[in-house]
Amino acid sequence: MNKHLLTLHDWSSEEILDTLELAKQLKEEQKAGITHHHLKGKTLGMIFSKSSTRTRVSFEVGMYQLGGSALFLSANDIQLGRGESIYDTANVLSRFVDGIMIRTFKQSDVEDLAKYGSIPIINGLTDLVHPCQILADFQTVIEKKGKLKGLKMAFIGDGNNVAHSLLYGCAKVGMDIAVASPKGYECDAEVVKNAIEDAKATGAKITITNSPEEAIKDADAVYADTWVSMGQESDKEEKVKIFMPYQINKELFSLAKPDAIFLHCLPAYRGYEVTEDVIDGPNSVIFDEAENRLHAQKAVMVKLMK
Ligand code: CP
Numbered sequence: 001m002n003k004h005l006l007t008l009h010d011w012s013s014e015e016i017l018d019t020l021e022l023a024k025q026l027k028e029e030q031k032a033g034i035t036h037h038h039l040k041g042k043t044l045g046m047i048f049s050k051s052s053t054r055t056r057v058s059f060e061v062g063m064y065q066l067g068g069s070a071l072f073l074s075a076n077d078i079q080l081g082r083g084e085s086i087y088d089t090a091n092v093l094s095r096f097v098d099g100i101m102i103r104t105f106k107q108s109d110v111e112d113l114a115k116y117g118s119i120p121i122i123n124g125l126t127d128l129v130h131p132c133q134i135l136a137d138f139q140t141v142i143e144k145k146g147k148l149k150g151l152k153m154a155f156i157g158d159g160n161n162v163a164h165s166l167l168y169g170c171a172k173v174g175m176d177i178a179v180a181s182p183k184g185y186e187c188d189a190e191v192v193k194n195a196i197e198d199a200k201a202t203g204a205k206i207t208i209t210n211s212p213e214e215a216i217k218d219a220d221a222v223y224a225d226t227w228v229s230m231g232q233e234s235d236k237e238e239k240v241k242i243f244m245p246y247q248i249n250k251e252l253f254s255l256a257k258p259d260a261i262f263l264h265c266l267p268a269y270r271g272y273e274v275t276e277d278v279i280d281g282p283n284s285v286i287f288d289e290a291e292n293r294l295h296a297q298k299a300v301m302v303k304l305m306k
């Protein structure tokens with residue numbers, strides 16, 4: 001098993017699928033009231049340089065349910081925010097806690113934490129990727145559709161961290177993925193290249209387009225994210241104009257398969273990336289998806305920290 005979760009590109013297909021299997025088991029046990037204290041006495045440090053509702057609460061509750069505890073460390077309140085190096089932070093925290101979940105801007109900071117520390121590092125979102133989110137998304141797709149391989153995922157919007165992790169994840173599990181973004185907002189070329197390379201082993205078809213209609217056609221799962229990711233707020237007005245043709249409304253959604261599910265990592269902005277009738281409609285599974293953050297991340301922590 002990989003020591004860290006830095007990106008899904010680093011994980012093998014087996015590691016992803018085994019973790020999803022464990023997530024399913026942990027969810028069933030939790031619903032049945034069966035305690036599973038796999039991480040009794042262990043502590044997770046949670047460093048946040050950006051806001052969070054789901055990630056923060058699901059990791060903290062997850063750690064508690066696994067018999068351990070979690071420490072919320074706002075980057076502004078620890079010395080990291082005042083310029084202490086990643087090297088020193090990694091070495092010091094490795095003496096106190098058994099794993100670190102970090103949400104920050106630069107992917108290289110997460111990689112450095114893993115390089116210099118001696119404990120597992122879990123990426124809780126960077127500007128580049130959001131791997132934990134995609135594990136929860138996959139758990140949700142399996143619950144609703146019974147499988148991943150052979151299905152089609154459509155991501156409509158900014159070629160951002162969530163889109164990147166979907167590309168990496170889908171390539172690894174053999175799910176076709178089409179990403180439609182406006183010109184100038186496409187996914188990172190390096191990520192696309194890596195995903196295409198990974199997809200050769202699983203047969204997943206990867207499509208990158210500027211056409212939302214092409215991407216969504218016959219999709220089994222349709223995915224939206226905010227047009228304005230954390231840290232990009234200054235571009236908001238311009239982006240809204242550029243992204244409006246990429247709004248997932250009833251008309252666009254009707255091009256997907258009739259039983260397509262609607263996914264959104266949340267937080268959502270109704271009337272922008274998605275209309276109310278879609279996100280609050282019968283095909284939306286957003287709250288199951290949010291709940292699965294808990295189960296999927298518990299599985300990640302057990303795999304990496306036990
Ligand atoms: N989806 C997600 O990561 O949500 P938070 O920003 O609330 O953690």
Ligand code: NVA
Nearest residue numbers: 160225229230265266
């Ligand atoms: N792309 C969004 C995801 C939030 C969970 C952001 O980075 O803000």
